[in-house]
Amino acid sequence: MTGTTSVKDLFTKNLRTSGIYIAFVVIVGLFAILTGGTSLSPMNVTNLVLQYSYILILAIGMVMVIIAGHIDLSVGSVVAVTGAVSAVLVIKYDMPWWVGVLAALGCGVLIGAWQGFWVAFVGIPAFITTLAGMLMFRGLTLLVLNNTSLSPFPEPYRNIAAGFQNGLLGGAGYDVFTLVVFALAVAGYFFSAWRTRRSQIAYEQPVVAFPLFILQLVLVAAVVMWFAWQLASARGLPNVLIILAVLIIAYSLVTTRTVFGRHVYAIGGNLAAAMLSGVKVKWVNFGVMLNMGILASVAGVVFSARSNAAQPAAGNMFELDAIAACFIGGAAVTGGVGRVTGAIVGGLIMAVMSNGMQLMGVPQSVQSVVKGLVLLLAVAFDVYNKRRAGAR
Incomplete structure (x- = not known):
């Protein structure tokens, strides 16, 4: 007989995943009160998406790196060098x-392949490889830009972000249009959640009690459509949010529905068992690092378009924000655990805190x-x- 999950079970057995969403709601509500509602104004919500989109893009790639049991310290420098290359071609050479x-x-592909080679095939730990990459690519940024900033980009490039x-x-x-897009997204979520529930029942797996299931759907729909209304009341649907949504959907499917995604979890969870099971560990590690390079270059394009310039100091400390987003979002320090959606929520928590403290005039030192x-x-x-799990 199929079992149901109570409210208590929802918050105890799934505390790692459900707790982050509760924390996010609490933090949003707290800063809404502290800022007198300014943090939830349509214009501020739109600016929040624009200002922190590149960190969320980095977090998508970083969570896969962390799940595989690695870390990447070079992504901030990769953001800088890829933006610099783009600026030189578009601004300096008028392409x-x-x-x-x-x-x-x-450039992101080449950098990812370069670091993936050293990590996967030479066997140098990712921490050391990417630490070297952080220094190398920051130096290359200075060389490419000749230690000066380049601006402005043409309007089509700026419109990316x-x-x-x-x-x-x-x-x-x-x-x-913004409201219709988000309404379709909510409908898609409902359909996916309903199919998942039916599959769990068919395989006699425990499911959330039906009233609680409906309550979850209603709460998700309310939050998403409120967010849509804020965007629609300001300037509409940001292009960068479309890019981010495509990446979130694509990488959620990659990590949960593909062989490659399962192998990433297997390597991070138990490397020896993964090797004995026939997982091609070297090629999976290479793919993870290659993917991180590509997503860092996407973030580099978005950041340079948002800044309307390429700067030698671009991307400084971005790697720490991306790593923090993953760990706050539930990724395990030892690897094998983590979700793309969790990393996104973790990044949003960092974004809401930073934005809220800025609105309150909190000094940068205290924010850190x-x-x-x-x-x-x-x-x-x-x-x-x-x-606690080990003590059971």
Whole structure:
């Protein structure tokens, strides 16, 4: 007989995954109160998406690296060098904007392959390889830019990160197209959740009680459509949010529905068992590092488009924000555990905290202390969960 999961079970057995969403809601509510509602204004919500999109893109790649049991310290420098290459071609040599984008992505592929070779086939730990990469690619950024900034980019390039889809379906004071897109997304989520539930019942797996299942759907729909209304009431659907949504969906499928994704989890969970099971560990590790290079180059394009410039100091400390987003989002320090959606929520928590403290006028030094404490508590929570599971 198929069992059901109670509210208590939902928050105890799935605390690693459900706790992060609860924390996110609490933090959003807290800063809404502290800022007098300013943090939830349509314009601020839109700016939040634009300002932190590149960190979320990096977090998608970083969570796969961490799941595999590695770490990548070079992504901030890769963001800088790929943006610099794009700027030199588009601004200095007056090439079409798309040439700069393709060149940046090509650099990301080469960098990912370079680091993947040393990690996977030579056997140098990713920590050391990417630490060397952080220094190398920062130096290459200075060489490419000749230690100066380049700006501005042409409008089509800027629109990658600063453009909006607005007015396609009309609307008085709000954008109908944005609302329709999000409504379709909610419908897709409902359909997927319903199919998953039916599959679990068919295989006699425990499922959440039906009233609680409906409550979850209603809460998700309410939050998503509120977010859609905020965007629609401001400037419409940001182009960068479309890019981010495509990446989230694609990598969620890769990590949960593909052989490659299962092998990444297997390597991070138990390397010896994965090797005995026939997993091609070297090629999977190579793929993980290659993928990180590609996503870092995407973030480089988005960041340079958002900044409307390529700067020698671009991407500074981005790797730490991306790593923090993954750990706050539930990734395990030892590998084998983590989700793309968790990393995104972890990144949003960092974004909401940073944005809220900026609105409150909190000094940068205090902001760093707060974010450091949140990261430490997230990792401590992971360690506590493992000890509790081991004691059972």
